[in-house]
Amino acid sequence: MPWALTLLAVLPSARLAAQTIDTIVVVRHNVYDRKRDAPKVVAAVGNALHITTHAWVVRRALLVRAGDRYDSAKVVESERALRALTIFRAVRIDTVRVAGRLALRVETDDAWSTIPDFDYASVAGDVLWAVAFTEGNLLGTGTALTGRYEKTPDRHSVSVGYNSTGVLGRRTVLATQYKTISDGRSGTWSIGVPFYETVAPRSLTTDGTAAKERVLRFKDGLLLDSLQHRELRVGVSGGVALRASAAGYLRLWAGAAWRREDFAAATTVPFPRSRFGTLGAGLELKRVRFQVLENFNSFARQEDVDLSQTLHLGLWAAPRAWGYGPGRAGVGPEVSGQLSGAWNRGFAVLRGQAAGVLTGVGVDSGRVIGSVTVASQDLPRQSLILHVEGGALRGPKQGDEFDLWRDSKGPRLFGAHAFTGTRMAWVALEDRAVVKDEVWGLFGIGLAPFLDYGGAWYDNEPTRLGGDAGLALRLGPTRLTITDVGQFALGYRFGKGFSGRHWAFTAAGNIAY
Secondary structure, X not given: OHHHHHOEOOXXXXXXXXXXXXXXXXXXXXXXXXXXXXXXHHHHHHHHHOOOOOHHHHHHHOOOOOOOEOOHHHHHHHHHHHHHOOOEEEEEEEEEEEOOEEEEEEEEEEOEOEEEEEEEEEEOOEEEEEEEEEEOOHHHOOOEEEEEEEEOOOOEEEEEEEEEEOOOOOOOEEEEEEEEEOOEEEEEEXXXXXXXXXXXXXXXXXXXXXXXXXXXXXXXXXXXXXXXXXXXXXXXXXXEEEEEEOOEEEEEEEEEEEEEEEEEOOOOOXXXXXXXXXXXXXXXXXXXXXXEEEOOXXXXXXXXXXXXXXXXXXXXXXXXXXXXXXXXXXEEEEEEEEEEEEEOOEEEEEEEEEEEEEEOOEEXXXXXXXXXXXEXXXXXXXXEEEEEEEEEEEOOOOOOOEEOOOOOOOOOOOOOOOOEEOEEEEEEEEEEEEEEEEEOOOEEEEEEEEEEEEEEEOOOOOOOOEEEEEEEEEEEEOOEOOOOOEEEEEEEEEEOOOOOOOXXXXXXXXXXX
């Protein structure tokens, strides 16, 4: 009875909660089946070349099944789980009545997933470009395949990747990547069952890394030195929920890792072969809270902003018997957390993390980072954003120093490796205005006046800060599985960290807050 599916039942949550879901109806739409504001030829070709996501992919991601009691929190979390697949442009779950029985109507709009991609970024004369091919929803199965060639001011690389859920079980996630670089190669993999929902009782994953590559260190925009990095690592992690409900959880987690890792000049013979082992455990507490926004970091699609209150505590053991030498063996405490406040069209979130290694002679290494982000969409078609961030490192591993260009942070009109070091600070003020959220069913257009100020420096040198102010043209896809927004920014630079003219232009990727 197709006519019955159109009769939406508006029922109070209390009444629904006492009822059993009789059936789940999945309604799938191709990329241009609805909201036909694209040219007819674009819609026709787009739909013809795209395979609509299979219903079993949608059902696999749902956290409710036929026969379950209706739970509004699980329904909302199921919507988030579907959006997290990044293969849908829009998702909606409603209650309906079919012959007097309660049913869930799950409606999805696919995003275009077969993407030949060309990326280009030019910042203060430093050029990065890449050619890639991504299939984010292979044959409608939710499997992602990627291939990418990238050229940066430092090196060029070719990489391939694979990501899939349900390979060895409904919730099993498998991800692999291999990259060959002009000065090395690396590979990563992971497989396991994560905490796939708030009330998930347990998780278990294993992962690994193999790498032989050159690590570059920069200071004041110039190459300081380089070492060869060789690593082989295998780890396992898991956890159990000590308490879990739709509102939040308390989890006990544990992890262990074995690795062989060394840094030395490439000409060193024989090359060192150090072995290390670590073991850790801790607690994680979370009070769940999400906000759904549009036109924030992307165009014309729903974005889930995690505003949950969180606290993560852990302690790692690194004893001498497991490969750590005198002055390096010890314990590694870690803590991170998030606090937030929200209103109807905005939010404020405070994030912080600290970790280190304490030895018998003092602090061997450490990291402290904190940030505050305030965002408001109270003005129509605008996202006003203020972001403040700072951090400090002590004894970081080679290549792990702050590099604001590499990390897509800091003043956007400055060149590659302009700000590197063991200290960093960054303030950004930006007003993202939507000119047109969708043009021809293909992309959105926006303008963003901005002000950036910040930098990075080593603890043994004076503070190194610079800033810029200007206007950015923002362009981003609206119907693709990738949501990256590009920006073309023109502005005035001031402070330290650059040479040449104060006025500069950049074509680069979006800063995601």
